[in-house]
Amino acid sequence: MIMPVFYARPHAAGKALDVARALAGHAEAGSTRKDRLAGLADDIRLLVAEDLRVTPDPLGLLLNIGLPSNVPLLSSNDLDRFVYPLVPRLTAATRRPFVSVWASKRHARTSSVGVFQALPARDPGGAEQFQVRTSASIVAPAFRQQIHNQLASGGLSPTGGIALQLSFVVGPRRAWPNLWKATIDSLGPLLGHAVDTRGADGRITDLGLHCAVDPDLGHDVVIAIRATSSRTSTES
Numbered sequence: 001m002i003m004p005v006f007y008a009r010p011h012a013a014g015k016a017l018d019v020a021r022a023l024a025g026h027a028e029a030g031s032t033r034k035d036r037l038a039g040l041a042d043d044i045r046l047l048v049a050e051d052l053r054v055t056p057d058p059l060g061l062l063l064n065i066g067l068p069s070n071v072p073l074l075s076s077n078d079l080d081r082f083v084y085p086l087v088p089r090l091t092a093a094t095r096r097p098f099v100s101v102w103a104s105k106r107h108a109r110t111s112s113v114g115v116f117q118a119l120p121a122r123d124p125g126g127a128e129q130f131q132v133r134t135s136a137s138i139v140a141p142a143f144r145q146q147i148h149n150q151l152a153s154g155g156l157s158p159t160g161g162i163a164l165q166l167s168f169v170v171g172p173r174r175a176w177p178n179l180w181k182a183t184i185d186s187l188g189p190l191l192g193h194a195v196d197t198r199g200a201d202g203r204i205t206d207l208g209l210h211c212a213v214d215p216d217l218g219h220d221v222v223i224a225i226r227a228t229s230s231r232t233s234t235e236s
Helices: 033-047 049-054 079-094 141-149 176-185
Strands: 015-017 059-067 098-107 111-117 128-134 161-170 204-213 221-230
Touching: 015 033, 033 049, 033 079, 049 079, 049 111, 059 079, 079 098, 079 176, 079 204, 128 141, 141 176, 161 176, 176 204, 176 221
Parallel strands: 059 098, 161 204
Antiparallel strands: 015 111, 059 111, 098 204, 128 221, 161 221
16 A cells, blocks of 8 residues: 655745635625635636646645734634635646645735645654544545544644644545545544534644545545644734
């Protein structure tokens, strides 16, 4: 079996981006949050079109979200909601898959997005380290339950931010972005919620998502999970 692969987070800041309309709590007549996130994804697609054209494979993406100081950092604006549907839309437009996706959120005046060539990195380790395997469909409750049952809690603070990396190994017929939300919703022992509830995903302030394809894996999914407490920051 192909082992989980981690990729390095790029140091480049990327291009400036306005995310205000897509933030949780933003009221706009005639639109839903889902609509506004889809609109942000389209804006980003246009912004990075040339970078996507010239950047060699394998592709990576970095999205840094700046939140106003009066917006709670840890209780809303889940990072997985920003990178999905963004990444599937970029892939559909270019027919080029991403192998590494990074996202962060801070109290800051600016946001940014960048496309980069993904470079393999060492396993980052962390206070919590697991490798889980599931054979269930993401639309079935068994997907979340199987992952939840392979986790134990204890290494992370019950409050504060969390830096999380997930490295997926999937078969060639699995669309790995479709796995992100269901997997994160399964991490109750790490994030502090039950398997059938959600609400602590906002604690994730730094998110790294990585993928490798194993032709022999079939419909199974293997996920390496690395989590540690993170220090939240405010930037000018």
